[in-house]
Amino acid sequence: MSQDRHKFVKAPENLAIRSARPSGRAAGRPTGEFLWVDYKENQSKARDLVRSKQAFVRTRHHRLRREKQAQHNGSLPQCPSHPVASSSTSKSDSDEDDHERVVLTPSPQAGVTDGSPSLAISTNHNPNIYFHHYRIHSSRACFPLCSKDVTVWFWKKAVEDPTLMQIKLAISAAHRAAILSASGAPSLAVQKPAQDALRFRGETIKSLRYILQNTSTMCYEQTVFIISHIIVSEGLEANVDAANMHMDAVRQMINAAGGMDLLGHGTLSMLYSCEFLRGIMCSTVPKLDMCAKFQTRVLKESAFFKANNHFTISSTLGTRIFNSPWSQEIHPIFKSILSHFRQLVSYYESFNEVDVEPMSVENDCLLYLNYRLLSLPFECLLTPFEETLRLSVLTYCCVRIWNLFGVPCLGALLEQLRRSLFRSLYLFQSTAPDLLFWILFIGSLASRGMKTSSWFLAHLTDAAEQMGLKNWASAASILETFFFGSPELNWMISVLHILRANAGLSPQSPFLLISSPVIGPQSAGPSHFTKVRPLQTWRNFEPP
Incomplete structure (x- = not known):
């Protein structure tokens, strides 16, 4: 098929959503505002082509509406003009088509404040659904008695640390898989987030190994904070042995750093969340003692x-x-x-x-x-x-x-x-x-x-x-x-x-x-x- 068969039509200004990304020879042409079609197939009014057009218009409409809403709520930082480079340079162009660079924007229907109005990450799987699930469901399960500001604080901590972001996505994926399973969803629907949870957690552990190898630059409290999230992820899936192993490592790090009284309140909260999940799985003595700093704050405030x-x-x-x-x-x-x-x-x-x-x-x-x-x-x-x-x-x-x-x-x-x-x-x-x-x-x-x-x-x-x-x-x-x-x-x-x-x-x-x-x-x-x-x-x- 010659290239003159391909025509593009500019989308009307009052419509909005992302365009279908072209593949093959059309991949080098401008994307984002145009939908590439074969005009011969267009004349035949094929059903699939009609659906593609409708999907293009509908998707672009919702995208622009979200951007407009984000700008209305507050200034939206401009996204990078070029996507973040993938860690693997051996991927083919067709593989890259499946990798979406995600920009997280405030969701008007979420009801939970987003701690990061703009976040671009590169990953081998689309985390959009897990960002959304964390903001709507997981954050409320993690902090049922807190204001939005507390959720924002934890979310901003994750934005500042890619390793922490990965494990939060793992927690969100595991939580989503559990809800789908309990709701009687098909096994394939449950399998996808369950596999993503394992993948996210595996990537987190790889990053953690690199951090532990550079002890001269390692921040002990931040490392403990990350490991506590790993314990929560393992605990949600009832991996008792893994949770106990990580808890023993955390206890050694805390003792080496001077004790729990030197940790911040956010880190202490995560550690006792770990104890809670570990405790409901096995009737054993808590591995961490009740910190005087934590107890005093609770009793007084x-x-x-x-x-x-x-x-x-x-x-x-x-x-x-x-x-x-x-x-x-x-x-x-x-x-x-x-x-x-x-x-x-x-x-x-x-x-x-x-x-x-x-x-x-x-x-x-x-x-x-x-x-x-x-x-x-x-x-x-x-x-x-x-x-x-x-x-x-x-x-x-x-x-x-x-x-x-x-x-x-x-x-x-x-x-x-x-x-x-x-x-x-x-x-x-x-x-x-x-x-x-x-x-x-x-x-x-x-x-x-x-x-x-x-x-x-x-x-x-x-x-x-x-x-x-x-x-x-x-x-x-x-x-x-x-x-x-x-x-x-x-x-x-x-x-x-x-x-x-x-x-x-x-x-x-x-x-x-x-x-x-x-x-x-x-x-x-x-x-x-x-x-x-x-x-x-x-x-x-x-x-x-």
Whole structure:
């Protein structure tokens, strides 16, 4: 085909999106504002060509609209006129066509401030979707009690360090894979972000090796900060051995640098995030002691420990935990932790209504209470009843506050809860059936898409039947007296409603608490709740 067959048409000024990049002989011609077409095929009005034109116009429109919005929000630094050179010079032109140089711009629909209005990176895979996922989902899961400024601070730290940026993308990809898996997405859709997470983490470890080889120029705190993100990435995927190995290395580096009291608050927060993820995977002594600097800041600045601040949005929230006959046997240290946790739940559920400025210390308070729960079995001797309650509170925290639905490390915690509950099931049935119902409800929510799901749902059905719960109102009246609030009941029941439908429960099932409420659009929960893997077994599932 001769070159005179190719014509180009300039896109109208009021349309916007990126152009389709030409390949072959047309690759050397100007791109970005033009769509190259074969006018003979154009005359034949081929369907594929029509679709290509529509895609060109639509894509360019959205791109220009995003740029206009970014300029409206603030000055947008001009991108480099030439793309960043790839690290591999042996790539062919056709391979380079698949590599997109990404410019991260503020997203009006994100609802989360972007710490970097313009960021250009070179990579072998498109990280656009992971940037977006981190800003929308992962950042909120990492900092559920923080203001936007805290998210921006962590994001700017990543912008300044390419190694840190890679591991944040790995965390985002792993989180996305977990959500897709728990939502019943096709295996191919889950496989892509899972592979990208491994690739990003591998690139981070390579960069970290180079940093460790140059100890004369190495910044110890920044290196610890990077490794802590690697531990989080490994922990999310339940790689216990890798997380323990990295944690041992971090502890040695901290001791060599003079101790944890010399580290900044952001680094300390990341380290205790590592302890939290490692702790829910294995019931072992925390590898890091509670830093006096971290603890002092939480106790002095956190609103939860100030007597004049009370966030309880319901007079019944947590009352059964403190007023029931069985609660009198709870260890005083454990009961004190539960009291502060009650304040935290109230604060979280009324986050937009409380008269307290959100600060990073509130998120540190969450980490502090989680650390206390994880280290509690090594501070005092807990009964099987108390141990089951401790694991249940941790599970609730993972599901409701940290939003770790579908994450593999949550599966490890649920297995611990199932085994502990199985050993003390008769005791709960005879002394605390209301608490048993709440625990099984939490386990059913947290285990969706996991192998323990059928066990929790089957026993939840039995517990509802034992207590004579005939409608949702009677069930909600019990749940609200534990760590539940009215705002969260709707979205939680919507999840169980989907679980029940996918499990094939008949309308005559005693599990009637799911069938009563009508879920409105505001209480339907996140969009990834729309699909749930069908459950395979119900009654014939017993722990080993």
